[in-house]
Amino acid sequence: MQQISSFQNSDTGRLYLVPTPIGNLDDMTFRAVKTLREVDLIAAEDTRHTQQLLNHFEIDTKEISFHEHNTEQRIPELIEKLKNGVTIAQCSDAGMPSISDPGKELVAAAVKAGIPVVPLPGANAGLTALIASGLAPQPFYFYGFLQRKHQQQVTELQAMVNRPETLIFYEAPHRLKKTLATLAEVLGAGRQAVLARELTKRYEEFSRGSLGELQAYFTEHSPRGEFVVLVAGNPHPQEDTQPASDLSPLEQVDQEIVKGLSTNAAIKLVAKRNGLNRQQLYRQYHHIGE
Structure with a gap:
């Protein structure tokens, strides 16, 4: 000590x-x-x-x-x-x-x-956004900035799929669209989220909706200002009912989808976990070429 x-x-x-x-x-x-x-x-x-x-x-x-x-x-x-x-x-x-x-x-x-x-105590963007978000203020999981590359973000977010806490991220305006797309891909487009921009400033704004809705909105609108991205936690986190090694790759994909991953994200994860060709597993899962 x-x-x-x-x-x-x-x-x-x-x-x-x-x-x-x-x-x-x-x-x-x-x-x-x-x-x-x-x-x-x-x-x-x-x-x-x-x-x-x-x-x-x-x-x-x-x-x-x-x-x-x-x-x-x-x-x-x-x-x-x-x-x-x-x-x-x-x-x-x-x-x-x-x-x-x-x-x-x-x-x-x-x-x-x-x-x-x-x-000294003072201003913090994450907590300022959280208390006005309308999402559960506690417990929360502050992450900050995600990595910039898509696959790195996928890996980071896959570890958070089952977290029940409200998730807090920071993002720059020029990367917001891609990050929203990855959040929807991994956490699910239906997950509720809030985007807070220009906090404490004249044009402070909160955008609320599902990740899919927010992604669609910013497909047609240009993000401006620094963003705090808050995502609702998983209300029904599910643990593995049996070791992945006891399941076939296709069963593992289904299991990851039940946990909350999108189909594509689940296929990527299972392919990497088992050392398989991702495109081949994709074709097998969707019965392409049979």
Whole structure:
């Protein structure tokens, strides 16, 4: 067990994790503004973006960049500063540090070095969307961004087919259509979902319906703004009634369909599981060429 330390007795600096607004600057907390003013240094995901926030609140604290591309370089530098008594606030462009944003590696390094880590509460897009979605708010399963390639998404989502919790994803507008198609393919077009865009901003919008309906809507409309994608959990998760090895490939396909996979997704999964040719299994399942 790691020894419990007291902030008051620490000779090191402290690492403050400061959430920033996800759109509306009025969501900045008094404590967050006070902290950014009082620390010695701000480690920002994008210094230019954060500077706009600092200008708005008349904060003149010095910044240093800390993002996914310079993590290895910056962490030793920041930890050394903290060890020498420098207080640092780490913030991302929007929302909470470490949640689909930079931060977790720095926190882990600070904890390992015995440096106090002080989290501040604040804005988070996933929870903001969840409480207004109309879907079950708890339990929920936060996933964040899916992988970008189709087959990678299929693999990720197949592991969530039977999860009963509301699923929460983030997605960029230029990838939303493809991601909706994959969600419908793997989780089923009938699964209820909510898309939240431009949260806390002037054009905040919630779109509700089945995955199939939302996919059809965005086939004819262009997505704009960053999206939170919430998908209802599986109300009737089913476990395997017998090991897959005891079933024929065609029976395994039927079993995966009962669990909630689309026919094509089930065939892909079973073919991969059994080392079979997917096209051949597809023809067998649909009795093509018989």
